[in-house]
Amino acid sequence: MSSAPHGKPLLKTVLGERQDRPPVWIMRQAGRYLPEYRETRAKAATFLDLCYNPELATEVTLQPLRRFDLDAAILFSDILVIPDALGQKVGFETGEGPRLDPLGVEGISALRPEGVVGALAPVLETVSRVKAALAPEKTLIGFCGSPWTVATYMIGGRGTTDQAPARLFALRHPQAFAALMDVLVQASIAYLVAQFRAGADVVQLFESWALNLDETAFRAQVIEPNARIVAGVRAQVPDAPIIGFPRGAAGMIAAYAEATGVNALGLDYSMPTAFADKALPKTLGVQGNLDPLRLVAGGEQMETRAREIIAGFAGRPHIFNLGHGIVPETPIEHVARLIDIVKGR
Ligand code: CP3
Secondary structure, three states, X not given: OOOOOOOOHHHHHHOOOOOOOOOEOOOOOOOOOOHHHHHHHOOXXXXXXXXXXXXXXXXXXXXXXXXXXXXXXXXOOOOOHHHHHOOOOEEEEOOOEXXXXXXXXXXXXXXXXXXXXXXXXXXXXXXXXXXXXXXXXXXXXXXXXXXXXXXXXXXXXXXXXXXXXHHHXXXXXXXXXHXXXXXXXXXXXXXXXXXXXXXXXXXXXXXXXXXXXXXXXXXHHHHXXXXXXXXXXXXXXXXOOEEEEEOOOHHHHHHHHHHHOOOEEEOOOXXXXXXXXXXXXXXXXXXXXXXXXXXXXXXXHHHHHHXXXXXXXXXXXXXXXXXXXXXXXXXXXXXXXXXXXXXXX
């Protein structure tokens, strides 16, 4: 970490220091709900070209901070740059989401994690450029997808409603699956360490598909690989601040927090504030957890729920966020109003 935490309220909160008002950022804060994003996006032929263009990616990373009083910038990239860097073909169909050539047992033995950091040099260049442009009180968040979530796309070839292709693959081919997880753990450690060295203050592990797993599978596919990443990153970047976001972890959140050693826990919107507050150690930071559709609808219901969340986590370090990514239909005025509420205006 290249800067002291003193002036960064969001970083301080990740490190366990409660603030009088929660700092705020928005999951997927750079994206299609912003006209300036759509304009920059049109300059790149494909979505991945945008991710690998440091000039354009820096621009879209900074856009939401020009418009709103946010406490953090999140690197503009995607969780699927790792499969791309591993040599699996990744494409994004407009309006349909990611498409990959599904990976089979044979494909796994050919994957090599060593080249990933080199292949992602343009993303690391974006981290450095954003860091240089960011005001000192703003936190720069880097990220990667957690191995299980990334594997669901690599095996299924696309986003799936219940992750059945990857769940079945893990049960039928445990050795090949373990080899895939090893590659993803190694690649993620190297990539996150490189993000810290390029200037990230904090990183988030996106485990967006932590739901739909039984307890045994949750321990094997979610807790264990995330714990290995946290330990592996901290072996090279001592005390690296890390946020874990195991979406849908439900009754497993306390086990996840304890076994992985993350500094703060992102909560999805189905998590009751009182349940989380009781289940987690008082010093552990939480992040979340407004339903993104409340932000789409706006008005009274959004304000009431936002205040409930703030009150629900008033006794511990809390970073205000949505419980999942902002959606393209979100009116910009609603985002501005939400941030005013969090800031006490
Ligand atoms: O502002 C930010 O948060 C930073 C950028 C970011 C993107 N994706 C940009 C993006 C981040 C942190 C992600 C993470 C990501 N990507 C996740 C984890 C978070 C989550 O939402 O659960 C996942 C599962 C993905 C995979 C992915 N990428 C999907 C499923 C899609 C299609 C959905 C959609 O909204 O179209 C993407 C594409 C994507 N990633 C877009 C953006 C801005 C939209 C692409 C476009 O501009 O056309």
